Amino acid sequence: MNWEDTPEEAAFRTEVREFVAAHFPDTYVPDPDAEHSLEPEDVWGYNWAADRLSSDPARRDGARRWAAALAERGWITPHWPVEYGGAALSTKQEFILQEEMMRARVPTVNGIGAFLLGPTLLTYGTAEQKAFHLPRIARGETTWAQGFSEPGAGSDLASLRTRAVLDGDHYVVNGQKVWTSLGVQADWLFVLVRTDPSAQKHKGITFLLVDKETPGVTVRPITDIRGDTPFAEVFFDDARVPVANRVGDENRGWYVAMAALSFERAGIGATVKFEQALSTLVEYLKSPESSATVRPNTEGLRLEIARRYAEIRVLYNLARYSASVPEPGYEASVNHLFGSELHQRLARTGAKAFGRLAELWQRDDAPLGAAFTHLRLDSVAATFLGGTTEIQRNVIATRGLGLPKERNA
Numbered sequence: 001m002n003w004e005d006t007p008e009e010a011a012f013r014t015e016v017r018e019f020v021a022a023h024f025p026d027t028y029v030p031d032p033d034a035e036h037s038l039e040p041e042d043v044w045g046y047n048w049a050a051d052r053l054s055s056d057p058a059r060r061d062g063a064r065r066w067a068a069a070l071a072e073r074g075w076i077t078p079h080w081p082v083e084y085g086g087a088a089l090s091t092k093q094e095f096i097l098q099e100e101m102m103r104a105r106v107p108t109v110n111g112i113g114a115f116l117l118g119p120t121l122l123t124y125g126t127a128e129q130k131a132f133h134l135p136r137i138a139r140g141e142t143t144w145a146q147g148f149s150e151p152g153a154g155s156d157l158a159s160l161r162t163r164a165v166l167d168g169d170h171y172v173v174n175g176q177k178v179w180t181s182l183g184v185q186a187d188w189l190f191v192l193v194r195t196d197p198s199a200q201k202h203k204g205i206t207f208l209l210v211d212k213e214t215p216g217v218t219v220r221p222i223t224d225i226r227g228d229t230p231f232a233e234v235f236f237d238d239a240r241v242p243v244a245n246r247v248g249d250e251n252r253g254w255y256v257a258m259a260a261l262s263f264e265r266a267g268i269g270a271t272v273k274f275e276q277a278l279s280t281l282v283e284y285l286k287s288p289e290s291s292a293t294v295r296p297n298t299e300g301l302r303l304e305i306a307r308r309y310a311e312i313r314v315l316y317n318l319a320r321y322s323a324s325v326p327e328p329g330y331e332a333s334v335n336h337l338f339g340s341e342l343h344q345r346l347a348r349t350g351a352k353a354f355g356r357l358a359e360l361w362q363r364d365d366a367p368l369g370a371a372f373t374h375l376r377l378d379s380v381a382a383t384f385l386g387g388t389t390e391i392q393r394n395v396i397a398t399r400g401l402g403l404p405k406e407r408n409a
């Protein structure tokens with residue numbers, strides 16, 4: 001396939017480059033430790049949601065100014081209609097915008113609100129929900145987290161047990177969510193709750209919007225292997241959520257949630273990150289500094305790096321392909337599966353190159369600021385996040401290849 005830009009696309013690419021050069025605040029240095037390369041928020045860029053609450057006033061101010069500049073163009077929510085603060089960009093333009101922002105190493109803003117919740121509200125939200133929430137997301141004023149998974153409900157999400165009982169014009173919610181990415185930083189949560197325990201498990205679920213300040217909602221950060229807190233457990237103890245915050249009908253939340261997940265398009269973010277990581281490694285290996293610190297430049301290592309290079313080009317083509325499909329289904333799973341396993345292979349290649357120095361993770365002590373150690377620690381979660389490897393393979397087998405769900409079906 002030919003992915004060359006058309007003249008209009010090339011002009012748009014130039015427009016994005018010029019915009020970033022003119023508007024990204026000089027004083028804004030995104031926090032490298034807040035970056036988790038496969039968090040849904042920052043698969044498209046640095047973790048802006050954390051920078052927005054940084055204890056460093058310059059970083060906080062930079063994050064705010066950058067969001068304001070993007071919002072002015074409708075580029076926090078590039079694919080939304082203009083009336084809600086978007087820019088009505090085509091899928092291809094949106095892809096180019098993300099690609100150029102990643103190449104310039106500037107953060108995208110408000111990913112979960114813009115890319116998961118926003119399109120869901122545009123389809124299923126009430127007029128009041130749209131009028132209240134969408135402009136706030138588009139301006140980068142409120143950030144969101146997705147509270148679906150529970151201790152006993154991950155791949156088998158429909159087994160979730162968080163209970164909501166109708167009481168007048170409120171639902172009273174009790175239960176627990178886990179692995180809520182940006183649960184600590186977000187202002188609001190969108191959650192799935194069980195409203196009819198007697199119904200078949202997919203049919204008794206409802207989709208609610210929950211203000212994190214609601215009494216009875218407690219967020220407990222989960223500390224990851226790097227000592228950071230990219231996700232949280234969320235507890236509900238008699239939390240009262242207005243019925244007006246229900247999206248879609250009661251007991252039909254499963255279908256709303258499936259729509260939300262289908263909006264999680266395979267983006268370009270991971271490809272650009274991997275490409276940048278690999279070229280940094282290659283530059284380092286070519287530098288005089290490296291001969292003293294890393295493994296000898298063996299043929300085995302050179303071949304492995306060449307393979308990673310080819311695989312990153314494959315991932316780029318997969319991302320371009322799924323962006324060209326009107327409603328990617330199994331194509332997004334192919335992209336996710338290949339990208340998550342490549343993430344782990346790339347991290348292992350870096351570890352091989354650095355040998356025992358790959359164990360150093362303090363940025364000041366290690367070559368390349370310990371970038372590959374961090375990539376390796378990050379990559380562990382890659383084959384879980386957003387659906388595990390086995391679930392992606394199941395989707396490809398059944399929806400892509402048309403294989404039966406059951407052995408003898």
Ligand SMILES: Cc1cc2nc3c(=O)[nH]c(=O)nc-3n(C[C@H](O)[C@H](O)[C@H](O)COP(=O)(O)OP(=O)(O)OC[C@H]3O[C@@H](n4cnc5c(N)ncnc54)[C@H](O)[C@@H]3O)c2cc1C
Nearest residue numbers: 146147148149154155179180181381384385386387388390
């Ligand atoms: C970094 C990170 C961020 C996350 N962020 C969020 C978030 O923001 N919001 C949220 O709601 N959730 C989030 N999650 C949770 C994520 O969606 C779940 O971890 C994932 O769906 C897997 O569920 P589980 O952890 O319960 O594992 P399980 O579902 O218990 O799976 C355990 C193992 O069994 C395998 N398995 C399960 N079912 C099948 C099957 N049918 N066929 C074959 N194999 C199977 C799995 O592949 C896996 O290897 C996040 C997870 C991670 C790691």
